[in-house]
Amino acid sequence: QVQLVQSGAEVKKPGASVKVSCKAFGYDFTNYDVNWVRQATGQGLEWMGWTNPKNGDTGYAQKFKGRVTFSRNTSISTAYMELSSLKYEDTAVYYCAREGSGWDGADLWGQGTLVTVSS
Amino acid sequence: QSVLTQPPSASGTPGQRVTISCSGSSSNIRSNHVFWYQQLPGTAPKLLIYRNNERPSGVPGRFSGSKSVTSASLAISGLRSEDEADYYCAAWDDSLSGWVFGGGTKLTVL
Numbered sequence: 001q002v003q004l005v006q007s008g009a010e011v012k013k014p015g016a017s018v019k020v021s022c023k024a025f026g027y028d029f030t031n032y033d034v035n036w037v038r039q040a041t042g043q044g045l046e047w048m049g050w051t052n053p054k055n056g057d058t059g060y061a062q063k064f065k066g067r068v069t070f071s072r073n074t075s076i077s078t079a080y081m082e083l084s085s086l087k088y089e090d091t092a093v094y095y096c097a098r099e100g101s102g103w104d105g106a107d108l109w110g111q112g113t114l115v116t117v118s119s
Numbered sequence: 120q121s122v123l124t125q126p127p128s129a130s131g132t133p134g135q136r137v138t139i140s141c142s143g144s145s146s147n148i149r150s151n152h153v154f155w156y157q158q159l160p161g162t163a164p165k166l167l168i169y170r171n172n173e174r175p176s177g178v179p180g181r182f183s184g185s186k187s188v189t190s191a192s193l194a195i196s197g198l199r200s201e202d203e204a205d206y207y208c209a210a211w212d213d214s215l216s217g218w219v220f221g222g223g224t225k226l227t228v229l
Binding site for chain 1: 121151152154156158163164165166169170175207209215216217218219220221222223
């Protein structure tokens with residue numbers, strides 16, 4: 001079955017880092033970019049950036065540059081998002097989403113990972 | 120403050136036609152395709168419209184998209200109770216070199 005499965009919920013202290021994984025099933029992981037989008041409770045969608053699993057290229061939203069790192073392990077079809085220096089306002093659900101190369105949109109989303117920043 | 124502007128809410132009765140607007144600028148909507156996502160309560164977003172007016176397989180024909188200069192619209196005809204959800208527009212922004220979203224519109228089926 002074609003799907004993206006993300007890692008489980010995390011609780012972190014301010015200043016810590018969190019690493020969320022996104023494992024692809026049922027399609028060639030290297031043929032689609034992976035975008036990361038987050039959503040605070042009751043708020044809208046916020047794009048964080050993208051990564052190309054084939055060559056490792058990345059692009060980060062200006063707001064997160066220097067604080068977020070995308071990586072991938074093609075042998076296990078998994079993409080990772082690591083966010084450092086966590087603040088209370090980073091509490092959100094983090095989604096990964098695959099995107100085709102032809103302006104096809106983000107047609108497959110993970111189930112989301114809740115990251116809670118709390119002391 | 121979102122780069123793309125949507126009304127925070129919309130409503131309609133079953134069977135009605137509703138439209139949701141999305142306003143942008145020359146660096147996003149005017150220059151690039153518009154996408155629409157539907158987010159049902161407690162679930163991940165789902166692609167509803169791509170490249171302004173294309174529907175992925177499985178999306179009913181009741182949903183349609185359009186674009187004109189720096190604005191776009193999502194139309195839902197024959198409104199059904201299961202259409203009650205949040206709707207987001209999105210576009211690539213050339214100035215920001217990234218995807219931008221609207222703030223979302225909560226659709227209520229009365």
